[in-house]
Amino acid sequence: MTIPTPHTSDLSHTSDAPHTSDAPLTSDALILRLTRLRERVAELVDQRGASDPTADDPLRGLYFSDEAVRHLLGPTTASHTSVFEDGTGDEYGAGDGTGDGTGDENPTRAESAPGSEAAHTDRLELLAVRLGLTELDTRILLIALAPDLDRSFEPLYGYLNDDVSRRRATTGLALDLCGLPVHLAGARARFHPSAPLTALGLLAVEEPERPFLSRSLRVTDRLVAHLLGDDTLDTALAGHVQRLTTAVASHDDEFTAKLAARLRAEPLTVYLREHREGDGLAGAAAALSAAGFEALHFTGPEDRVPELLREARLRGAAIVASALPDKPAELVRGLADAGVPVLLTGSRPYDPQWCEHDPLVLDAPRQRAGAVDVWAAALRDEPGFDLAATVAPYRLGGDRILRAAHAAEDLATFDGTPVTAAHLRLAARQQSASGLERHARRIRPDVGWEDLVLPDKPLVQLHELALRARHRDQVLGDWRLSAGGGRGRGVLGLFAGESGTGKTLSAEVVAAELGLDLYVVQLSSIVDKYVGETEKNLERIFTEADRTDAVLLFDEADAVFGKRSEVKDSHDKYANMESAYLLQRLESFDGIALLTTNLRANIDEAFTRRLDLVVDFPFPDAGQRLALWRHSLAAVPCAEGTDASVVARDFELAGGSIRSAVVTAAYAAVGRGAAVTTQDLREGAEREYRKAGRLVPGEGNW
The missing domain is CATH 1.10.8.60 (Helicase, Ruva Protein; domain 3)
Incomplete structure (x- = not known):
């Protein structure tokens, strides 16, 4: 079926009023832009029709008559003055001969009158200002997206393209509508892959096999939706991007303020190296919240980076990328110098091979345990228990705190009671899910202090152990009593006594007091006959324990923490290497670890020196x-x-x-x-x- 092309007379009287019969509803500013574009299209149609003998032919664009051939072979003159804006063409440097036609000499300016409502709702103008687009870029973008906003532009473009089947703007048509000579290098460069419109993912120049002037221009559906006021995330990013919550504890106010100031000043790329998983994400969220940026948390593959960057640019949002792949160079290079704030988080040291231009590399501040103000804000009702004591052991980011608070309220609703400390602890433990179960047996404590029958001295020491676990951030961090040298803020205790005297039960009671799960390390999952494998297994356990709010229990610890001996053969050498590794690893440990032994004399004195408490369990009288x-x-x-x-x-x-x-x-x-x-x-x-x-x-x- 042939779609008839409108006659010149039908196209030259379309500027009396905005065309809205088939156009989708848009903002007033965008409708005004389309109206002006329609005026320019009508004028160009008149110019073409005045000298084209086939202008009134209904089959124009489907075949060439003799008159059309002679017309194409004859001399022609064309006016390149744009009446897109006010008939002068000065927006593109074409009116006075002072520019090169690219529009780089003139800044982007408002389309609507100052103070008008449209001046505040023109998303195309806001986008141009945010991305630094020139006036020419903005016009080309409007020309390309017009058929997506008003389908009456399709036959108009088909007529001007001399082909009724080509109903989108082409590079040549865009230059004609802008009043620019098609041979001008600066104007043609606006369609180059490195030019802003294409490099920023706003415009696609299709059909590279065609001559340059007949290549089609297309804008993405996501850009059209954004300009119409739809801020739904791009469907291509589903499952890979989520909005990062800003309900985050400001765990280091000085760091947050300094980073927020830098982010406000320039679109910075930052790499936050984490000591514990989640530190970087919490630090990034706090800084972006203070800087006033919406944050898009990206966890997807590298092939979704173009859509991610486009989404961030449309929103004026920042990007936070965590869970970097094993080989992050491609991802980092794709996100670096993106024109929007980009914060990368990870535990590995930064490698200069990742990126040509190094980001700002910072150590993420450690998350503090507690964050009572964030917990209080996350709970809808005032808690009827000591909130500070309940949440003291948990080192959760703001998003996890919010989820834990909601989970606690759901548990309380299920039980038909107000939120209790038990509900909050259970929900917090769920948010601190651990991979330790691959290496240890989990015990969910169901005992209390009343279940212990011990003399006063070990009972006092056990209470002190729980006290240290709760307040280590304040004592070792705020009061600067950490020994330094990269030492962690872990709590280490040794329970020594005969079998059956209550060592394991006491560890469970301490875990219950702190509201944490107890993980009993299985020696069979640690010890390996091959050299170096035991240390690797231990490292996996310590690393997982560092990122988990839990109590780690090494039962029968003398099997692993035994005394070093004089080296008489290779077995002694490698056994001592295991002990040396453990001594170093305990220095940097950040979690809570308890050791039990029936034979305290078998524990190396170097381990004993690193312990916070040694609790002796006497045989009961x-x-x-x-x-x-x-x-x-x-x-x-x-x-x-x-x-x-x-x-x-x-x-x-x-x-x-x-x-x-x-x-x-x-x-x-x-x-x-x-x-x-x-x-x-x-x-x-x-x-x-x-x-x-x-x-x-x-x-x-x-």
Whole structure:
């Protein structure tokens, strides 16, 4: 089917009023621009029709008649004065002969009258100012996107292109509409791949196989949507970009203020090196929020960088890229010098090979634990508990805090109660998800201080351990009591005592007090017969523990933290290398690690010096043993007259063995359908003696 081309007479009377019958609704300023463009199109049609013998031919553009051939071969003169704006053509340097036609001599200026509403809603003008586009660039962009805003431009462009099937602007038509000679090098350069319109991803010059003047111009749907007021993220970035929340703790006010000032001054590229995962993201979000920038958090592949840059330029937003790939050079080069603020975060040191022009390389400030003000702002209602003590152990970024607060409120709604400290701790632990479960067994603490039966001294030390874990940032950071030398702010404790004296239970209680999960390191996942593999396994555990809010427990630690020995063979040499690595790694550790051992003498003194606390767990005396028996029997149905003091006096058992004896007695009672008796308890205690190879009182030497 042939689409008839409008006659000249039909095209020359379209400037009386804005055409809105088929055009989508736009801002007043954009409609005004289209109206002026339509006037210029009508004038160009009149100019073409005045000298073209085929102007009234309805099949014009589908074939060439003899008259058309003679017309093309004959001499022609064309006016290159644009009436796009006011008939002078001065916007492009074409009116007085002083410019080269590129528009670089003149700054971008407002289309609408000063003070008018359109002057404040013209997104095309705002975009031009933001990206430094010239007047000529702005006109070319408007010419290219006109058919996407008003479909009546399609037949007009088809007529002017001498081809009814080519309904988009071409490079030659754009230059004609701008009143510029097509042979002017400066004007043709505006379509070069390195020119602003194409380099910024705003304009695509298609069909490179065609002659230059007949190549089509196309703008992206995302640009059209933006100019019409739609700020929905580009669908090409779905799953790769999200808006970075600005509800972030200002964990280092001086750093945030300095970086924000630099970002406001120029579109800076910054690399923030993290000590702990999340530090860089929190620092970037805080600085961008202070500088007043919207932040787009990018985690996608390198092939989405062009769409990302275009989105950031349209919005005037900053880019934050975390989770850099193993070989980040391509990504960094693609984002560097983008014309918008770009903040890259990662834990590896910056490599000059990544980029030709080095970014500003900074160490991201460490996230502080607590951030009570951010937690309080994230919770909708005033908490009915000590918020500062509850959140003190958690080193979460602002976005994680916000998510944890919402999760806690959902948990409270499910339980039908106000938000409690338990809800908040559970939600915070979920936001501090860890990969430690690949190397350690997770224990979700379900015990408290009332479950410990210990003398006063170790109890005081355990409370001190929890106190150190809560306030290490203040003491070691704010009060500058860290030893320096790259040392971390970790808390290290050693629990020493015989088997069953409560070391592991105490570690669980400390974790419960802090609201953290306990991870028990499996020695089988650490020790490797191949040289260097044990150290690699330990490094994985320490690295994961550094980025996780959790308590790390090395049970039977003397197997890993044993004494170094004199080197007599290669085995001694490599065993000492493992110990040396551990000594160095503990210096920079930032987490909470507890070590338990039955043989304190086997722990190297160099490790002991690096510990914050050494807690000795004594073997329980008769009074403590009775308390342990009664605590274990608290929920067990006992027969009348059952007396635990007898077995507590006669059997010297540690707390773990006492619990095992009670379990044996409980099974015996369940088997006969009765309550636990004193005899059941004695039989359970005797079994524990036999398991340990000890003589049972009253049985003689058997």
